[in-house]
Amino acid sequence: MNTSTPPRPTHAGHVEQMAERLWSAVSAADEYAATELVLRMLDEGAAPESVLLDVIARVQGKVGEEWAANRISVAQEHAATAINDRAVAAVSVHPAARIAATRGRITVACVDGEWHALPARLLAEVLKLRGWRVDYLGAQVPTPHLIAHLHSTRADAVALSSSIATRLPAAHAAITACQAVGVPVLVGGAAFGPEGRYATLLGADAWAPDARAAADRLTGVRLPMPHSDHQQFDDLPHLADQEYTMVARSSATLVRTVFTALEDAFPAMRSYSELQRERTGEDLAHMVEFLATSLYLDDEELFTSFITWTAQILVARGVPAHSLPPALDLLARELKDFPRAAGILQAATHTLTTAPTTAAAGNTA
Structure with a gap:
């Protein structure tokens, strides 16, 4: 079974139109219309990865923009996010998204205290489409539980997500703990700053600006094995x-x-x-x-x-x-x-x- 990167739609206008239709369904809190739309796109031959990243992820970005502009309430933002999550789930079980796992194994998780799970969920689904076996642990994963999971699964890498900068101390602890057990770490999300400036500061092995770039990075050159003697506070002597x-x-x-x-x-x-x-x-x-x-x-x-x-x-x-x-x-x-x-x-x-x-x-x- 082919596990290469799925093709993206050739017509940008079509993607834009589908994103607008999904936004209409999401903003109206119409879960059934949202899931029917993404399933119909897949039935008509749209690439699952493009549906996830060019349509659903784009709409989720607009949800955040509308909240920041005070055009939707916190409750509406939560409802919209939940519907987008259901849309992702609908894509994941569609026959077009069933790709055999032929690569290695990757753990995808949000750092402790991080409740914004949709970016990590999108990455997990894209990695599955690229042929990886993925353990998606969801939101707010305490570092001890993450490490226990790595010990039992022997993952090839960990992808950590965080959207809020105040979670960076917890992210630093998780990065260091994963590296201590010999597992390299790729990080992503708005918390890590422009161009991933804090990813480098906190000693991550790699950074990616979005799910597609993260999947490309993990599918490309193997992440370097971390140094086992690395300590968390080696990176930040000012502490x-x-x-x-x-x-x-x-x-x-x-x-x-x-x-x-x-x-x-x-x-x-x-x-x-x-x-x-x-x-x-x-x-x-x-x-x-x-x-x-x-x-x-x-x-x-x-x-x-x-x-x-x-x-x-x-x-x-x-x-x-x-x-x-x-x-x-x-x-x-x-x-x-x-x-x-x-x-x-x-x-x-x-x-x-x-x-x-x-x-x-x-x-x-």
């Missing part, structure tokens, strides 16, 4: 200053302290509804979590990018972005004895007060 550890351990206290002080620093908060106060607390928790991750990586750009994105999300939801600098100032006050943290917070405040989008947003109060 010796303990700033990451202290901020991570005190995160709950930091959030409570800043939340309480924010009512005086940002008086508009006093008139917030209970729901608005709850969301403010969530935003502060995310802020501290991203700060800790930036300290882990020693990369202030990660935090400034998060703050800029947060400002844009707030504006899309009608919340004035000028509520962010007071929170950053209060956090900096609490962390005045932590030089790296103070520098990161100062850079984020500067970015917020000089960025055109944020400056405009500050006038919407």
Whole structure:
């Protein structure tokens, strides 16, 4: 049975049309229409890999864009993602997708704490189409369980997925643990930054920007065997200053302290509804979590990018972005004895007060 890369549709316009039809079904929460559409495409001769990556993955990308623009709710985003997951399942059981496993064995998993499983699921299905035997472990896989699985299966490689940067410390632990048992690791997902900058920093054996590129990489030259004496903290000597550890351990206290002080620093908060106060607390928790991750990586750009994105999300939801600098100032006050943290917070405040989008947003109060 042929296990080479399946052909892609020759007509880009047709792919675009099918993606638009799937989006219509997904946005209407019509699971039956979505699955019928992808099955009909396969019946008509579309390549399964293209249906997965050029249609379903494209629509999932639009789901994220619509949520960020506040055009769909969190509940609608979850429903749409669940329908896309069902569409992937429909493709996987279609006769056109039944390819004999003639290569090796690969474990595909999300790092501990990572709930966005669809990118990993798409990769797992594409690898099956390329002739691999795949163990798909799904979302939020604790590292000890992942290692136990590798011991029992003797996988040729592990593909780890993470979409959220705050999961990178857990990803680093998983990468190091897999390499310690002699299994090379390919990583992917938005968490690893532009061009996979954090993949290199955390010692991964390979990185890929998307499922098709990951499958190409794994199907091409064999990943190098990792060095067994590699240690997790060999990659990040700056962690010796303990700033990451202290901020991570005190995160709950930091959030409570800043939340309480924010009512005086940002008086508009006093008139917030209970729901608005709850969301403010969530935003502060995310802020501290991203700060800790930036300290882990020693990369202030990660935090400034998060703050800029947060400002844009707030504006899309009608919340004035000028509520962010007071929170950053209060956090900096609490962390005045932590030089790296103070520098990161100062850079984020500067970015917020000089960025055109944020400056405009500050006038919407």
